Amino acid sequence: MAKKSKTTEKTYKWELRLYIAGNTPKSTVALSNLKRYCETHLKGEYRIEVIDLLEKPQLAEGDQILAIPTLVRKFPEPIRKIIGDLSNETKVLVGLNIRPLNTEYEK
Amino acid sequence: MALKNFKSKTLLKTPTGIKGLDEITGGGLPAGRPTLVCASAGCGKTVMSVEFLVRGAIKYNEPGVFVTFEEKAEEITTNVASLGFDLDKLVRDKMLKIDYIHIDKSEIDETGEYDLDGLFIRLGHSIDSIGAKRIVLDTIESLFSGLEDQAILRAELRRLFNWLKEKGVTAIITGEQGDGNITRQGLEEYVSDCVILLDNRVINQISTRLLRIVKYRGSLHGTNEYPFLIDEDGISVLPITSLLLQYEVSKERVSTGIPSLDEMLGGKGFFRGSSILVSGTAGTGKTSIASIFANESCRRKERCLYFAFEESPLQILRNMKSIGIDLKKHIDAGLLEMHASRPTLNGLEMHLVSMYKKIKQFKPKIVILDPITNLVTVGSVSEVKAMLMRLIDFLQSEQITVLFTALSLNTIVNEQTDEGVSSLVDAWILVRDIESNGERNRGMYIMKSRGMKHSNQVREFIITDNGLDLVDVYLGNDGVLIGSAREAQQLEALTDARLRKLASNRKDIEITRKEKVLNAKIASLEEEFESLKDELNKVYVEEELKRSVIEENRLALVQKRNAKTSDNGKKK
Numbered sequence: 001m002a003k004k005s006k007t008t009e010k011t012y013k014w015e016l017r018l019y020i021a022g023n024t025p026k027s028t029v030a031l032s033n034l035k036r037y038c039e040t041h042l043k044g045e046y047r048i049e050v051i052d053l054l055e056k057p058q059l060a061e062g063d064q065i066l067a068i069p070t071l072v073r074k075f076p077e078p079i080r081k082i083i084g085d086l087s088n089e090t091k092v093l094v095g096l097n098i099r100p101l102n103t104e105y106e107k
Numbered sequence: 108m109a110l111k112n113f114k115s116k117t118l119l120k121t122p123t124g125i126k127g128l129d130e131i132t133g134g135g136l137p138a139g140r141p142t143l144v145c146a147s148a149g150c151g152k153t154v155m156s157v158e159f160l161v162r163g164a165i166k167y168n169e170p171g172v173f174v175t176f177e178e179k180a181e182e183i184t185t186n187v188a189s190l191g192f193d194l195d196k197l198v199r200d201k202m203l204k205i206d207y208i209h210i211d212k213s214e215i216d217e218t219g220e221y222d223l224d225g226l227f228i229r230l231g232h233s234i235d236s237i238g239a240k241r242i243v244l245d246t247i248e249s250l251f252s253g254l255e256d257q258a259i260l261r262a263e264l265r266r267l268f269n270w271l272k273e274k275g276v277t278a279i280i281t282g283e284q285g286d287g288n289i290t291r292q293g294l295e296e297y298v299s300d301c302v303i304l305l306d307n308r309v310i311n312q313i314s315t316r317l318l319r320i321v322k323y324r325g326s327l328h329g330t331n332e333y334p335f336l337i338d339e340d341g342i343s344v345l346p347i348t349s350l351l352l353q354y355e356v357s358k359e360r361v362s363t364g365i366p367s368l369d370e371m372l373g374g375k376g377f378f379r380g381s382s383i384l385v386s387g388t389a390g391t392g393k394t395s396i397a398s399i400f401a402n403e404s405c406r407r408k409e410r411c412l413y414f415a416f417e418e419s420p421l422q423i424l425r426n427m428k429s430i431g432i433d434l435k436k437h438i439d440a441g442l443l444e445m446h447a448s449r450p451t452l453n454g455l456e457m458h459l460v461s462m463y464k465k466i467k468q469f470k471p472k473i474v475i476l477d478p479i480t481n482l483v484t485v486g487s488v489s490e491v492k493a494m495l496m497r498l499i500d501f502l503q504s505e506q507i508t509v510l511f512t513a514l515s516l517n518t519i520v521n522e523q524t525d526e527g528v529s530s531l532v533d534a535w536i537l538v539r540d541i542e543s544n545g546e547r548n549r550g551m552y553i554m555k556s557r558g559m560k561h562s563n564q565v566r567e568f569i570i571t572d573n574g575l576d577l578v579d580v581y582l583g584n585d586g587v588l589i590g591s592a593r594e595a596q597q598l599e600a601l602t603d604a605r606l607r608k609l610a611s612n613r614k615d616i617e618i619t620r621k622e623k624v625l626n627a628k629i630a631s632l633e634e635e636f637e638s639l640k641d642e643l644n645k646v647y648v649e650e651e652l653k654r655s656v657i658e659e660n661r662l663a664l665v666q667k668r669n670a671k672t673s674d675n676g677k678k679k
Contacts (some may be wrong), residue, residue: 021224030219053225057232060225063211067254068224078214083254085219095216 014038014046015075016096019060021053021068028087030069033086040100071096118325121169121241121277124162125155127344131320131329137302140433141268141278143298145290146305150316151337154190155305156243157183158341159279161192164202165239172233172276173205176249180205190341197406197665201237206230210253217255223263227270239276246281248292268297280344289321302323304330313406313485318344345459356380361473361508364403365396367577368536371553371562372438377534378558379472380506380677384514387538391549392570393416393512396538397475398427398434399508399575409472413445414462416481420445431573444469450481455494458482462498466507473508478516490533499531538568541589548590551577567593 018034020027031050038046053060053068063072067083073096082095092098117398120134129135136142136159139457160171175183183205184194197203206229234242247264254260272277280298284292295302302321307314317332333343360375369376377383385393397413404411415423423433423445436442446465450458466474476498482491495511502509511532535554540547551568553561567589578593588596 012576019225021228024224026220026222033236053228058231060229061206065225065229066208066210066223067221067226068228069221069223080216081214082216082218084217084221087219091216091218095218 007010012045012047013076014073014096014098015049016041016046017049017051017063017072017074019051019053019063019065019068019070019072024068025071029085029087030071033092034071037086037089037092037098041093073097120326121163122167123159124166125158125342125344127319127333127335128342131318131333131344132301132323136277136279137324137326138277139272139275140300141271141280141298142301142303143280143282143290143294144303144305145282145284145294147284147307150305150307151335152188153183153245154337155342156188156245156279156281157187157192157194160203160243160589161187161194161197161341164197164200165204169240170201170202170204170237171243172230172237172239172391173203174208174230174233174242174244175205176208176210176244176246178207180207188337190337190339204233204237204239206233208561210249212253215253215357221256221259222480223260223267226263227267230267230271231274234274234276241270241278243279244281245279248290248294249283251292252541264294265297301326305335310487313451313473315454315456317540322381334454335583336454336460337455338457338460339598340464343463355506357506362407363396364404364406364587365575365577367566368551368575371564371566371577372534373560377508377556379508380468380503381508381533381557382503382531383508383510383534383536384513384532385510385536385538386515388515388540391538392568392575393514393538393539395424395427395430395575396536397431397512398423398432401443401473401475402427402432402434402437405434405440405442405474408442410469411437411443411475412466412469412471413443413475413477414465414476415445416450417446417478419447429571430574430575431515444471445495450485453485455482455485455490458485459498461496465503471507473510474502476509476511478512478514480512496531539557540544542609543589545591546590 016034016038018027018031020030031048038048042087051059053065059065063070063079063081065072069083069085071082071086071092072079073082080095080097082092086092115183119138120132120136121138122129122135123132144152144155160173162628163169163171173183178186187194193204194203198205208226208229230242233239247267250260250264252256254382268278268280282290282292282294284304285293288302289295289302299322301323302320304321306317306319308317309315316335316337318335319332320328320330333344336341357379359379360377361379362369362376363372370465387393392416401411401413413420413423418426420438424438427434434445435445438445445463448458448461452458453461479491481494482494485491499509534556536551537554538549538551539552542548549568549570550565552563552565564579564580569576569578
């Protein structure tokens with residue numbers, strides 16, 4: 001699925017995937033937190049894919065998902081995972097290795 | 108009817124299919140509930156859990172999920188392939204699903220609240236995809252090192268086990284053994300229906316794996332430590348207590364191969380299916396007795412399995428040839444099989460199981476263990492005894508006659524050693540050195556022989572070029588004589604007899620001569636007597652004659668006178 005989107009759509013500098021299981025409060029909080037951080041720091045350069053494991057349980061294996069919610073940074077590599085409702089902004093940013101938008105991402 | 112109702116109320120069990128484990132647990136693990144298997148590294152947790160799934164799939168047609176937190180699916184597949192489990196095939200047949208859950212702490216950051224729904228969903232998906240009845244989590248404790256928030260983790264684990272119960276799958280959860288606790292992370296807190304502890308103990312440089320059921324809620328179970336081993340067929344647990352003394356007995360007798368020994372055993376030999384101990388000091392011919400027994404069984408076309416712990420088969424063949432026993436031809440004919448192994452090759456349990464297996468394969472009528480003494484180098488006396496007890500039990504239930512040889516040492520109380528098996532065996536033959544007159548000789552006697560008349564005599568046991576034989580000991584004026592003393596005594600007796608014969612011959616002649624002399628004397632005396640008689644008779648006759656003549660004369664005279672008187676009368 002990811003491949004498909006890559007070929008047809010524009011490639012983003014940041015590809016994030018959020019795994020949730022149904023619309024639980026934790027998932028909703030996590031998603032809104034994530035969107036907020038991205039809008040603030042990665043505007044226009046990110047893509048968020050939300051995967052509901054209740055609908056597609058077979059996808060849990062691919063990214064080794066145990067905890068819900070889990071945020072996976074698919075790109076840039078290496079893959080990073082952040083579990084929890086992402087309530088701590090600094091931790092999320094450090095975990096995803098995101099610098100504020102004005103400083104260039106160094107390779 | 109009542110029994111049926113009762114049964115339905117008792118705990119349902121899922122058979123593991125692991126040899127022996129179902130006997131100890133009384134049918135298997137609690138069905139639809141989690142069981143905790145804990146052990147330190149290298150005790151066989153993974154093997155046991157994989158076998159649980161494989162046997163479940165093959166024997167009981169129950170698909171299973173193997174969730175591994177430690178090794179990758181391919182690694183597991185390769186590792187257990189050496190045990191004869193083809194996981195790939197089971198996976199293809201949708202009887203098994205291997206799910207590798209990888210947690211790398213360095214990849215994961217935690218922030219805020221979370222739960223393990225992801226894991227639940229994965230497990231649920233795996234279970235549902237093949238309709239699994241069994242699941243193994245190996246080992247879920249890895250989660251503790253992968254996740255920081257222990258409070259969440261513990262709460263989630265509790266939820267997980269409840270969820271598994273609701274799912275109705277029989278689960279094995281493995282855990283590392285911890286200090287003080289049964290498991291390092293206190294998993295027993297969550298899994299409380301059945302806890303199995305595996306242990307690997309090294310005694311005398313030989314390791315033995317042991318299994319113990321710590322608890323089993325709502326079921327009777329064996330409480331001992333049971334040795335188990337892992338070989339090319341997986342795990343075998345060997346319970347002693349599951350064996351009952353209820354086997355069939357036979358009245359049939361088997362010959363020992365030594366006619367004079369048969370004679371001592373009521374003329375027929377041992378009972379079939381009995382156990383026989385031949386003990387003796389070094390060099391008394393125990394192996395020879397065993398070989399002759401084997402030889403005899405092969406001559407009867409009965410299969411014989413010979414376990415040697417001291418000599419190699421070739422050595423035994425050569426040595427036995429020297430006393431005129433050709434075992435080679437029986438081996439060629441497939442009637443005799445010899446297995447030699449050093450006792451220290453593996454632990455007692457391994458020996459026992461390898462013997463079990465070989466016996467199962469070869470289906471012999473007679474099994475020989477030569478000697479059991481060397482097994483003590485591997486285990487303690489009581490362990491050896493326990494092992495032999497199980498072996499004897501097994502053999503007797505199969506109606507296999509078994510002969511052990513045991514070396515007894517002169518220095519200790521030799522009559523009651525023998526690894527304490529003397530109380531287990533049905534017949535006990537003791538061969539011992541008897542030292543006298545500057546030589547060693549072999550004496551044999553039957554210490555016991557259950558259920559048959561047997562000789563109480565000490566026999567001298569001799570090994571000749573043509574096999575073994577028993578000779579009656581010589582009971583002379585000086586007591587029991589054996590060996591060359593016996594031979595000397597026999598020779599002396601022979602000489603005596605010859606001399607006596609000669610003497611008696613001479614006496615016979617003397618007697619005849621005396622007889623002749625006497626006879627002659629008797630004849631002359633008779634002659635004498637005759638003449639005397641004649642003489643006496645002559646006098647007597649003469650006298651008689653004289654008296655009759657006188658009488659006649661007197662009568663004639665009387666007549667004459669009477670005639671005169673009568674004439675006178677007439678004239679009157």
